[in-house]
Every structure is written in C-alpha cells, then in structure tokens.
Amino acid sequence: MRRLGLLVFLMVMASVAFTGSASADKPVRVHNTLAFALWSSPCTSPCGEIDTSVSAVHSMREGDSLAVRQDIASVDSSGNFAGNVEITAEATSGFSLTIMHLKSAHVSASDLPATKCSYDANHNLIGCTETTIDVDVTWTGQGPIMFPPEGRRSHSVNAFRDAIATGTVAGVTLTADDLLEAHLVTANFSF
Numbered sequence: 001m002r003r004l005g006l007l008v009f010l011m012v013m014a015s016v017a018f019t020g021s022a023s024a025d026k027p028v029r030v031h032n033t034l035a036f037a038l039w040s041s042p043c044t045s046p047c048g049e050i051d052t053s054v055s056a057v058h059s060m061r062e063g064d065s066l067a068v069r070q071d072i073a074s075v076d077s078s079g080n081f082a083g084n085v086e087i088t089a090e091a092t093s094g095f096s097l098t099i100m101h102l103k104s105a106h107v108s109a110s111d112l113p114a115t116k117c118s119y120d121a122n123h124n125l126i127g128c129t130e131t132t133i134d135v136d137v138t139w140t141g142q143g144p145i146m147f148p149p150e151g152r153r154s155h156s157v158n159a160f161r162d163a164i165a166t167g168t169v170a171g172v173t174l175t176a177d178d179l180l181e182a183h184l185v186t187a188n189f190s191f
Helices: 002-017
Strands: 029-042 047-059 061-077 081-091 095-099 105-121 124-143 156-169 172-174 179-190
Touching: 029 095, 029 105, 029 124, 029 172, 047 095, 047 105, 047 124, 047 156, 047 172, 061 105, 061 124, 081 124, 124 179, 172 179
Parallel strands: none
Antiparallel strands: 029 047, 029 179, 047 061, 061 081, 081 105, 095 105, 105 124, 124 156, 156 172, 156 179
C-alpha cells in the first residue's frame, strides 16, 4: 500500500510537471490513467534474475507515454553477483496503448528503440548500445477500487486498483507467478 501511495504521488507530480503553469483565471485540469507492473523472474546461470517494470500512461493533456526497464543480473560459478545488463526504453510514440478505466489495460510495441547498458560486479558502466525491444503486456483489474485520502488539494478524484499483469518484454515471458505488483491508477484534479 505504501508503494502504491508513492506511485500515485509520483504520477501526479509527473503530470503537474508537464502541464505548464496555470493563469489566475484558468485552472489546469489533469486527467491521467496509468498501468504499472513489476516482475522478478528467475533465470539459469550465469543469469541470476531478471527484474522488469512497465509503466504506461495516458494523459488527456500530454498524450501517451511508455517507460520500460529490464535489469538482468548475472552471477559467477559461486553464485556471487558478477554484473548486470540494463535495458531501458522511454517513448511517447511507436506503441499502442489501451486503458479501460481501472478494468484493464494493454500496451504493445515492436522494435521500440531502447538502450542496453552493461555493468561490472562493482556497478561500473562498461558500455551502452542502442537496440530495439518488443513489448506486449496486458493488465486485468483485481479486487476493489480504492480511493486514497485527498490531502489538501481540492477538486481531485484519484482511484487505484490492484491488477494481474502478464506478457513479454525483450523476449522475456512475464507471468503472474513472477509478478511483484501491478496497478491501474486514475488521477483527476484541477488547480
């Protein structure tokens, strides 16, 4: 629950950062929906585990955006951390996104531009290359729709719902068994 509160806060702050300033006589209205998921998948040596996160946002004001991060940790023959490869992609086009208000979401992309960086066992950057990845993730809302406390902001309605998310990212199959958390979020407010 604490992570979700942070997630909602970060989404709202990101929304505000891209809305510009409001004039005294015209309020800024923000209506965003978000689908987020985080998986940790086991893999066989020399790979230790693969952590993958996908965040897809639909903003009525700013359009759609997608952020993908995949971290592949490797281990040596003794099981010690030996380095990792991190794949990241951020896009505002080149993908398809559908979010059905706290019910479901789907994002897909083929040949999405990404950056692949390698790090040694001491987390020192070895180098980065440009690459492309495929993304295909589906969220299905689970359980009740929850409304966090509004705080001091007036004219806001925020809601979130846990979800089950599955799919593939960069050739890695992401299952419900590997899912650490997934949420569908709506943030509506004006100031």
